[in-house]
Amino acid sequence: MAITGLGHTGLWVYDLPTMRDFYERVMGLTVTDEDDDLGIVFFSARPDEEHHEFVLQKGRTSAIGEKQQHQISWRVASLDDIRAFHRLFKQENIDVQQEVTHGNALGIYFFDPEGNRNEVYLRVEKDVRQPFRKSIDFGLEPEQIYAEADRLLADGGSAYQPVQ
Structure with a gap:
Protein backbone atom coordinates (compact mmCIF):
# COMPACT_ATOMS: atom_id res chain seq x y z
CA MET A 1 0.00 0.00 0.00
CA ALA A 2 1.42 3.39 -0.99
CA ILE A 3 0.18 6.89 -1.65
CA THR A 4 0.73 7.76 -5.31
CA GLY A 5 -0.21 11.45 -5.23
CA LEU A 6 -2.63 14.05 -3.99
CA GLY A 7 -6.14 13.43 -5.27
CA HIS A 8 -7.78 16.73 -4.45
CA THR A 9 -8.05 19.43 -1.84
CA GLY A 10 -10.82 21.79 -0.88
CA LEU A 11 -11.63 25.00 0.95
CA TRP A 12 -14.56 26.17 3.01
CA VAL A 13 -15.53 29.64 1.75
CA TYR A 14 -17.79 32.56 2.63
CA ASP A 15 -18.46 33.99 -0.83
CA LEU A 16 -18.81 31.07 -3.24
CA PRO A 17 -19.58 33.16 -6.38
CA THR A 18 -16.49 35.36 -5.89
CA MET A 19 -14.25 32.39 -5.14
CA ARG A 20 -15.69 30.41 -8.07
CA ASP A 21 -15.00 33.32 -10.40
CA PHE A 22 -11.41 33.60 -9.15
CA TYR A 23 -10.54 29.93 -9.58
CA GLU A 24 -12.46 29.56 -12.86
CA ARG A 25 -11.66 32.86 -14.63
CA VAL A 26 -8.32 33.89 -13.13
CA MET A 27 -6.74 30.49 -12.44
CA GLY A 28 -8.30 28.83 -15.50
CA LEU A 29 -9.74 25.75 -13.78
CA THR A 30 -12.75 23.98 -15.32
CA VAL A 31 -15.93 23.53 -13.30
CA THR A 32 -16.74 19.82 -13.56
CA ASP A 33 -19.74 19.67 -11.21
CA GLU A 34 -21.66 21.81 -8.78
CA ASP A 35 -24.65 21.67 -6.46
CA ASP A 36 -26.30 25.00 -5.66
CA ASP A 37 -28.35 23.52 -2.81
CA LEU A 38 -25.21 22.25 -1.07
CA GLY A 39 -23.15 25.27 -2.11
CA ILE A 40 -20.31 23.21 -3.59
CA VAL A 41 -18.26 23.52 -6.79
CA PHE A 42 -15.78 20.95 -8.17
CA PHE A 43 -12.85 22.05 -10.39
CA SER A 44 -10.23 20.33 -12.50
CA ALA A 45 -7.14 21.46 -14.38
CA ARG A 46 -7.36 18.19 -16.38
CA PRO A 47 -11.07 17.39 -16.70
CA ASP A 48 -10.45 14.66 -19.30
CA GLU A 49 -8.18 12.85 -16.82
CA GLU A 50 -9.40 13.85 -13.34
CA HIS A 51 -12.96 14.74 -12.34
CA HIS A 52 -11.76 17.18 -9.70
CA GLU A 53 -8.57 18.27 -8.01
CA PHE A 54 -10.07 21.20 -6.12
CA VAL A 55 -13.36 21.84 -4.31
CA LEU A 56 -14.98 24.97 -2.87
CA GLN A 57 -17.91 24.75 -0.47
CA LYS A 58 -19.87 27.34 1.49
CA GLY A 59 -19.50 27.07 5.24
CA ARG A 60 -16.28 28.77 6.27
CA THR A 61 -16.30 29.61 9.98
CA SER A 62 -12.82 31.05 10.47
CA ALA A 63 -12.22 34.75 9.93
CA ILE A 64 -10.54 35.88 6.72
CA GLY A 65 -6.85 36.22 7.50
CA GLU A 66 -6.82 33.26 9.89
CA LYS A 67 -4.66 30.48 8.56
CA GLN A 68 -6.58 27.54 7.16
CA GLN A 69 -3.81 25.86 5.19
CA HIS A 70 -0.16 26.50 4.34
Whole structure:
Protein backbone atom coordinates (compact mmCIF):
# COMPACT_ATOMS: atom_id res chain seq x y z
CA MET A 1 0.00 0.00 0.00
CA ALA A 2 1.42 3.39 -0.99
CA ILE A 3 0.18 6.89 -1.65
CA THR A 4 0.73 7.76 -5.31
CA GLY A 5 -0.21 11.45 -5.23
CA LEU A 6 -2.63 14.05 -3.99
CA GLY A 7 -6.14 13.43 -5.27
CA HIS A 8 -7.78 16.73 -4.45
CA THR A 9 -8.05 19.43 -1.84
CA GLY A 10 -10.82 21.79 -0.88
CA LEU A 11 -11.63 25.00 0.95
CA TRP A 12 -14.56 26.17 3.01
CA VAL A 13 -15.53 29.64 1.75
CA TYR A 14 -17.79 32.56 2.63
CA ASP A 15 -18.46 33.99 -0.83
CA LEU A 16 -18.81 31.07 -3.24
CA PRO A 17 -19.58 33.16 -6.38
CA THR A 18 -16.49 35.36 -5.89
CA MET A 19 -14.25 32.39 -5.14
CA ARG A 20 -15.69 30.41 -8.07
CA ASP A 21 -15.00 33.32 -10.40
CA PHE A 22 -11.41 33.60 -9.15
CA TYR A 23 -10.54 29.93 -9.58
CA GLU A 24 -12.46 29.56 -12.86
CA ARG A 25 -11.66 32.86 -14.63
CA VAL A 26 -8.32 33.89 -13.13
CA MET A 27 -6.74 30.49 -12.44
CA GLY A 28 -8.30 28.83 -15.50
CA LEU A 29 -9.74 25.75 -13.78
CA THR A 30 -12.75 23.98 -15.32
CA VAL A 31 -15.93 23.53 -13.30
CA THR A 32 -16.74 19.82 -13.56
CA ASP A 33 -19.74 19.67 -11.21
CA GLU A 34 -21.66 21.81 -8.78
CA ASP A 35 -24.65 21.67 -6.46
CA ASP A 36 -26.30 25.00 -5.66
CA ASP A 37 -28.35 23.52 -2.81
CA LEU A 38 -25.21 22.25 -1.07
CA GLY A 39 -23.15 25.27 -2.11
CA ILE A 40 -20.31 23.21 -3.59
CA VAL A 41 -18.26 23.52 -6.79
CA PHE A 42 -15.78 20.95 -8.17
CA PHE A 43 -12.85 22.05 -10.39
CA SER A 44 -10.23 20.33 -12.50
CA ALA A 45 -7.14 21.46 -14.38
CA ARG A 46 -7.36 18.19 -16.38
CA PRO A 47 -11.07 17.39 -16.70
CA ASP A 48 -10.45 14.66 -19.30
CA GLU A 49 -8.18 12.85 -16.82
CA GLU A 50 -9.40 13.85 -13.34
CA HIS A 51 -12.96 14.74 -12.34
CA HIS A 52 -11.76 17.18 -9.70
CA GLU A 53 -8.57 18.27 -8.01
CA PHE A 54 -10.07 21.20 -6.12
CA VAL A 55 -13.36 21.84 -4.31
CA LEU A 56 -14.98 24.97 -2.87
CA GLN A 57 -17.91 24.75 -0.47
CA LYS A 58 -19.87 27.34 1.49
CA GLY A 59 -19.50 27.07 5.24
CA ARG A 60 -16.28 28.77 6.27
CA THR A 61 -16.30 29.61 9.98
CA SER A 62 -12.82 31.05 10.47
CA ALA A 63 -12.22 34.75 9.93
CA ILE A 64 -10.54 35.88 6.72
CA GLY A 65 -6.85 36.22 7.50
CA GLU A 66 -6.82 33.26 9.89
CA LYS A 67 -4.66 30.48 8.56
CA GLN A 68 -6.58 27.54 7.16
CA GLN A 69 -3.81 25.86 5.19
CA HIS A 70 -0.16 26.50 4.34
CA GLN A 71 -0.67 26.93 0.60
CA ILE A 72 -2.26 25.47 -2.50
CA SER A 73 0.32 24.97 -5.26
CA TRP A 74 -0.65 24.83 -8.92
CA ARG A 75 1.93 23.40 -11.34
CA VAL A 76 2.27 25.03 -14.77
CA ALA A 77 3.95 23.76 -17.93
CA SER A 78 6.24 26.63 -18.93
CA LEU A 79 7.97 29.85 -17.96
CA ASP A 80 5.59 31.59 -20.38
CA ASP A 81 2.75 30.43 -18.09
CA ILE A 82 4.48 31.91 -15.03
CA ARG A 83 5.04 35.19 -16.89
CA ALA A 84 1.39 35.22 -18.04
CA PHE A 85 0.23 34.81 -14.42
CA HIS A 86 2.66 37.60 -13.44
CA ARG A 87 0.92 39.93 -15.93
CA LEU A 88 -2.60 38.70 -15.04
CA PHE A 89 -2.06 39.18 -11.30
CA LYS A 90 -0.94 42.78 -11.92
CA GLN A 91 -3.92 43.40 -14.20
CA GLU A 92 -6.37 41.91 -11.69
CA ASN A 93 -4.72 43.64 -8.68
CA ILE A 94 -4.20 40.26 -7.03
CA ASP A 95 -2.18 40.38 -3.81
CA VAL A 96 1.17 38.80 -4.66
CA GLN A 97 3.28 37.82 -1.68
CA GLN A 98 6.52 37.01 -3.52
CA GLU A 99 7.95 35.93 -6.87
CA VAL A 100 10.68 33.34 -6.23
CA THR A 101 13.18 30.80 -7.33
CA HIS A 102 13.41 27.67 -5.19
CA GLY A 103 16.32 26.42 -7.26
CA ASN A 104 14.22 23.43 -8.28
CA ALA A 105 11.17 25.55 -9.17
CA LEU A 106 10.13 29.07 -10.17
CA GLY A 107 6.96 30.36 -8.57
CA ILE A 108 4.62 33.14 -7.56
CA TYR A 109 2.98 33.15 -4.11
CA PHE A 110 -0.37 35.00 -4.09
CA PHE A 111 -3.65 35.23 -2.22
CA ASP A 112 -7.17 34.43 -3.39
CA PRO A 113 -10.09 36.76 -2.55
CA GLU A 114 -10.51 35.19 0.92
CA GLY A 115 -6.81 35.38 1.81
CA ASN A 116 -5.81 31.75 1.13
CA ARG A 117 -2.19 31.51 -0.01
CA ASN A 118 -1.62 29.88 -3.39
CA GLU A 119 1.38 29.33 -5.61
CA VAL A 120 1.75 28.82 -9.34
CA TYR A 121 5.06 27.11 -10.05
CA LEU A 122 7.20 25.62 -12.78
CA ARG A 123 9.33 22.61 -11.87
CA VAL A 124 12.99 23.05 -12.83
CA GLU A 125 15.05 19.89 -13.25
CA LYS A 126 17.60 20.60 -10.52
CA ASP A 127 18.11 18.88 -7.20
CA VAL A 128 18.26 21.70 -4.64
CA ARG A 129 18.05 21.27 -0.87
CA GLN A 130 15.02 23.03 0.59
CA PRO A 131 14.12 25.46 1.91
CA PHE A 132 15.69 27.61 -0.77
CA ARG A 133 13.77 30.75 -1.66
CA LYS A 134 15.07 33.91 -3.26
CA SER A 135 13.09 36.73 -4.82
CA ILE A 136 13.13 37.05 -8.60
CA ASP A 137 11.33 39.33 -11.10
CA PHE A 138 9.13 37.56 -13.65
CA GLY A 139 8.80 40.84 -15.53
CA LEU A 140 12.27 40.13 -16.96
CA GLU A 141 12.78 38.37 -20.29
CA PRO A 142 12.96 34.54 -20.11
CA GLU A 143 16.72 34.31 -20.63
CA GLN A 144 17.24 36.95 -17.91
CA ILE A 145 15.00 35.03 -15.50
CA TYR A 146 16.92 31.77 -15.99
CA ALA A 147 20.26 33.58 -15.71
CA GLU A 148 19.17 35.33 -12.51
CA ALA A 149 17.86 32.06 -11.03
CA ASP A 150 21.19 30.38 -11.80
CA ARG A 151 23.10 33.32 -10.31
CA LEU A 152 21.03 33.28 -7.12
CA LEU A 153 21.53 29.53 -6.77
CA ALA A 154 25.29 29.78 -7.35
CA ASP A 155 25.54 32.77 -5.00
CA GLY A 156 24.21 30.74 -2.10
CA GLY A 157 24.28 33.25 0.72
CA SER A 158 21.24 32.91 2.90
CA ALA A 159 19.33 30.12 1.20
CA TYR A 160 16.03 31.42 2.49
CA GLN A 161 14.89 34.93 1.70
CA PRO A 162 11.62 35.64 3.46
CA VAL A 163 9.09 38.13 2.20
CA GLN A 164 10.35 41.66 2.70
